[in-house]
Amino acid sequence: MEELRSAISEIANERVLKLVVSNKCNKELKYNKINFFLKENNKKEYYQIEKYTDKQVFHENIDLEDLEEKLLEYVEGNFKQVSAFSSDVTFELKISKKGKVFLGKKKSDNAKVANKSHNKEKNYILKEGMIIEPLIDLGVFTKEGKVVNSMYDKYKQINRFVELIDDEIKKNDYKELTILDFGCGKSYLTFVLYYYFVEIKKIDVKMIGLDLKEDVIKKCNDIAKQYKYDNLHFELGDINGFKYNNKVDMVITLHACDTATDYALYNAIKWNSKMIFSVPCCQHELNAQIKSDELSLITKYGIVQERVSALMTDSIRANLLEAVGYKTQLLEFIDIAHSPKNILIRASKSKISNEKKEKSLNEVRNIMNTFNLNPTLYKLLEKDNFIK
Ligand SMILES: C[S@@+](CC[C@H](N)C(=O)[O-])C[C@H]1O[C@@H](n2cnc3c(N)ncnc32)[C@H](O)[C@@H]1O
Structure with missing residues (x-):
């Protein structure tokens, strides 16, 4: 021994x-x-x-x-x-x-x-040591290009977001793209994506970040100007009712709260945007509506009701996107241990048969009837005759 x-x-x-x-x-x-x-x-x-x-x-x-x-x-x-x-x-x-x-x-x-022996760090698109100057100003990287410890989770989220976009972008030879980031907040993702498209993919992009917060919009515009990110602009405004008259190729949202995600998806659909990448959060709307006599077990325990409502919200969104002609997936965005906000909706405009569209819409109507639901995205699409 x-x-x-x-x-x-x-x-x-x-x-x-x-x-x-x-x-x-x-x-x-x-x-x-x-x-x-x-x-x-x-x-x-x-x-x-x-x-x-x-x-x-x-x-x-x-x-x-x-x-x-x-x-x-x-x-x-x-x-x-x-x-x-x-x-x-x-x-x-x-x-x-x-x-x-x-x-x-x-x-x-x-x-x-x-x-x-998989002990190496994941091969991220955005690597430590890459000097992306705005991210130093925004406090994600140190001057030496190291990730600031407290920002590590954010860094991983951004990398995963870029990875999922990269998967989609590779399928076509895009020369230029117009991208809208709704609820951009401090805009870590927006700056990284701009860098990714312009410096790594060599695609001409025009990007706009929109948010309700005046101070962050001002700061982000100052940083974009300072680093001569000429085609990146930030605007103050509400996603609900936002008007843009040129073509939009991609809409992204990262943690646009509750129904802000629905307005973003609705805008994307109205603009016939080719691609949508959306990580929702705070899906509270259906939790306040959900009711069912037959399936009352779902609503018996508050915590179960809340989680089921949040998951239903994103399933409904995905199906509605399918119903209006988007090939849609719900992907795990980040390990649930790091963030419970871990579903990414990835949708791309495709040829979808009428039969499939109808089936998706019927599935939504069934769940709405069963649980007494009236989701925002459904209302918006119905009002504009996208769904009949
Ligand atoms: C949780 S933060 C996420 C910020 C950023 N996307 C990120 O992930 O770091 C949500 C942002 O959405 C913005 N927001 C929420 N509702 C909005 C609306 N209706 N119109 C525009 N911005 C909105 C908030 O001001 C906030 O900055």
Whole structure:
């Protein structure tokens, strides 16, 4: 036991990227093989353990300092071999039938293991070290291009948003685009997208950010001017009733509260915008309307009613978009552990059969009837005869 502990301790003291525990000797144990991978999330490293049974793989995450104990627990009396790889050393630990422990250690270049063991940071489009000057002014990056700690979640959200836009943009050879960002607020996303289109994709864009807050609009216009982002402008105004007379290719919203998202989607539909990317939040409207005698269990518990109402809101929005000719998806925007506001509506104008449009609309009407709902986007589209 002491021999085994000391060998395992020697391995655990290296920064091992991957460990493979094999050669099972305990027939009672349900796991046939166990792998450990060094991973990183939010700048925190940990080990992910994969435990293989005959038919399944089970996962467990542990802190780095628990590696030695965990390894000992799994190996002792159960397995006869451990292979471990740090970036430049490979360990081979073997246990003989009589319980004698042998630890081999040799220098080796394990770069490939490092790449395979998902411990690298996600390959974001917006990388740390890129100097996007407005983002330094807005407090997302330091002058050296490092993400400010308190802004890390925002940075991840923006990257994910850009990633989802990038997926869509790649499908066509766009030369120029007009983009409206509704409820742009401090406009981190707006500045990043401008940079992404102009500097990375080399697409001519005209971008407008709209918000109700005078001070943020002034600040954003000052920053855009300072960095000569000539085609990026910010306007003071309400999404509801906003008029724009030229063509609009893309509408985006990030956390436009409650029905502000509906007005943004409605504007996009009216303008026949090619693409829509919208992360809603604070979906309160239906929570105040929802009622059902038959399905009263849904409304019996406040917390369930609130969550179901919020989810219904976005399903209804997605279906209404389909009903007016948009191919629509609801995507996970960000891990729910980071933000509960984690659905992104991605819609692109497409040929959708009348049958499918009708089906989508009927699904909306069914749920409206069942739960006594009257959503804003439905009312707006009905008023303008987009849906009949
Ligand atoms: C939660 S903030 C999000 C800001 C920004 N998009 C972001 O994600 O960092 C919501 C913004 O929407 C703006 N907003 C809400 N309702 C609006 C409306 N009807 N018209 C224009 N802006 C609105 C608010 O002023 C606020 O700045």
